[in-house]
Amino acid sequence: MEIRRACTIRCLLLFACLLLARSGINAQPANTYTIKNGRMYVQLGKPIKAATLDSFILQFDLTDLDLKNFLTSNNPDSLGHLGWKVEINNEVGLVISKAMEPFGELKKLDERFFYKDRANPLFPAVNNGLTFGVNRFRNKQPFASRDSLVRFFLRNHQGARQVRLAGSFNNWVPDQLSMQKTDSGWIYDVVLGPGKFWYKFIVDGAWIVDRDNQLAENDGRGNINSVFFRTNAVFFLSGFTEAKNVFLAGSFNGWKPGDLPMTKTAAGWTLPLYLAEGTHTYKFVVDRRWVADSQNPETVPDGAGGVNSVIRKGKPVLFQLTGFPDAKEVVLLGSFNQWRDFEWPMQKKGGSWQLPFTLGPGNHAYKFKIDGKLLSDPANPITSARTGNSFLILHPNHQFRLQGFLQANKVYLAGDFNNWDPAAFAMQKSEDGWVFPVHLTVGKHLYKFIVDGKWIIDPGNKLWEQNEYDTGNSVIWIEQ
Incomplete structure (x- = not known):
């Protein structure tokens, strides 16, 4: 037993060393999440930028590991409590591992496929303009997941000789992911970060959608694909076991009261969701009666004398308004909360008003409301002269x-990403023209430039389409 244990440890360390060496002797190791011989491995190269680390943690839903604190303090307590072991930690990189608990009847967990964020404009997992996603299966439960590992399951087909899985997570390669036969169907495990994913099964060479999955989409090229959301939030309402119907509604689905039915359990009602980065408000609808989440202490006013519950995903941004010491109330409002001017009062601290607010990537419009009067942010140069x-x-x-256009006095950028505001995004003059950075979701966008008051399409872009004014709009496609 001791010999076997020592051999296992040596093999694990050898595998960790190979991970760090994979990118080359002098190259920084890649940041990866893999499984080998029944253990999960997280590898991080050093030094690592804060933004890169944040993206990696978000991609694989590793917030609980508190990797930031470990990289700063080298204290492994938080990792140890969650069952993780430090295999390598030096100036080159970090490798941690954890024994993987297999799902259900599958007793042996070998290598499994790991999603890597590929730029595919047809199948964006995130940055796709979605605020939420919900799975809708019949005849079987949604795919089980644990520690970012998702078990894809095809029910029945026991007579098939071979079943494979393909999807947006492996660029639709048909012969890469061979599923394992069980007594009730076929399974395969994939490590996925939160987001939206498309997939199909290949049964003895025939591509089929998942008949037990009610979500399917046409990819625009004549293919119908099943859709699965790797969820990152579980809503739970305790009690109300005598209720006939309970729904979830919130800012993420436009407060539609009958769209998101919850599932009854012995202790209450539950519903897993995928939520995009940002701040979301919600309530439960119990037999048509709106109820806040009594187990969630964070709330905001609902505008009708009650409160809405709050859930956040991502990192907070500090909004700050300097001055106004005599103001009684300052409220933050913007496109991120549908301009509701009663939800987010700011706190007075020192010589300014402040509010940490969680937002995802985007071009967010906002204002302050000071004792009932709306005001632009005086410290922000990106402010529309038209709307404020x-x-x-x-x-x-x-x-x-x-x-070009170096003789112009002012050049603005307008498009579907800023509601075609002609006086908000003032471009900066460069050596050979004008520039302005924005955030764009994956897919198609329309835009124009406004040069000293004249709207023009982009002379450097051959892609354009006609508009209702017969003046045309330039077109750009974003792939990631």
Whole structure:
């Protein structure tokens, strides 16, 4: 037994060393999440930028590991409590591992496929404009998940010789993921971060959708694919076991009261959801009666004398308004909360008013309401001269560029990403033209430039389409 244990430890360490060496002797190791011989491995190269670490943690839903604190303090207590072991920790990189508990009847967990964020404009897992996603299965439960591992399950088909899985997570490669036969169907495990994923099964060479999954979409190329959401939030309402129907409604689904039915359990009602980064408000609808989440202490006014519950995903941004020492109330409002001017009062601290507010990537318009009067952010230069809305651009992923026009006095950018505001995004002059960075969701976007008051399409972009004014709009496609 001791010999076997020592051999196992040596093999694990050898595998960890190979992980760090995989990128080359002098290259920084890649950041990966893998499984080998029944253990999960997280590898991080050093040094690692804070933004890169945040993205990795979000992609694989590893917030509980508190990796930031460990990389700063080298204290493994938080990792140890969750069953993780430090295999390597030096100036080159970090490798931690954890024994994987297999699902159900599958006793041996070998290598499994790991989703890597590929740029595919047809199948974006995140940054796709969705605020939420919910799974809708029949005849079987939603795919089980644990520690970012998702078990895909095809019911029945025991007579098939071979079943494979393919989807957006492996770029639809048909012969990569061979499923394992069980007494009730076929299974395969994939590590996925939160988001939206498309998939199909390949049964003895024939591509089929998941008949037990009620979510399916046409990819625009004539293919119907099943859709699965890797959820990152579980809503639970305790009690109300005598209720006939309970629904979830919130800012993420436009407060539609009958769209999201919850499932009854012995202790109450539950519903897992995928939520995009940001701040979301919600309530339960119990037999048509609206009820706040009594187990969630964070609430905001609902505008009708009650409260809405709050759930946050992502990192907070600090909104700050300097001055106004005599104001009685300052409220933050914007496109991120449908301009509701009663939800988010700011706190007076020192010589300013402050509010940490969780937001995801985007071009967020906002204002302050000071004792009933709306005000632009005086410290923000990205403010529309037409509407007075200030803009906070988080995680820009595209820089628009207009070549030439160096004699122009002012150049603005407008498009579907800022509600076609012609006086908000003032471009900055560069050596050879004008530039402005924005955040764009994956897919198609329309835009124009306004040069000293004149609207023009982008002379450097051959893609354009006609509009209702017969003046045309430039077109850009974002892939990630």
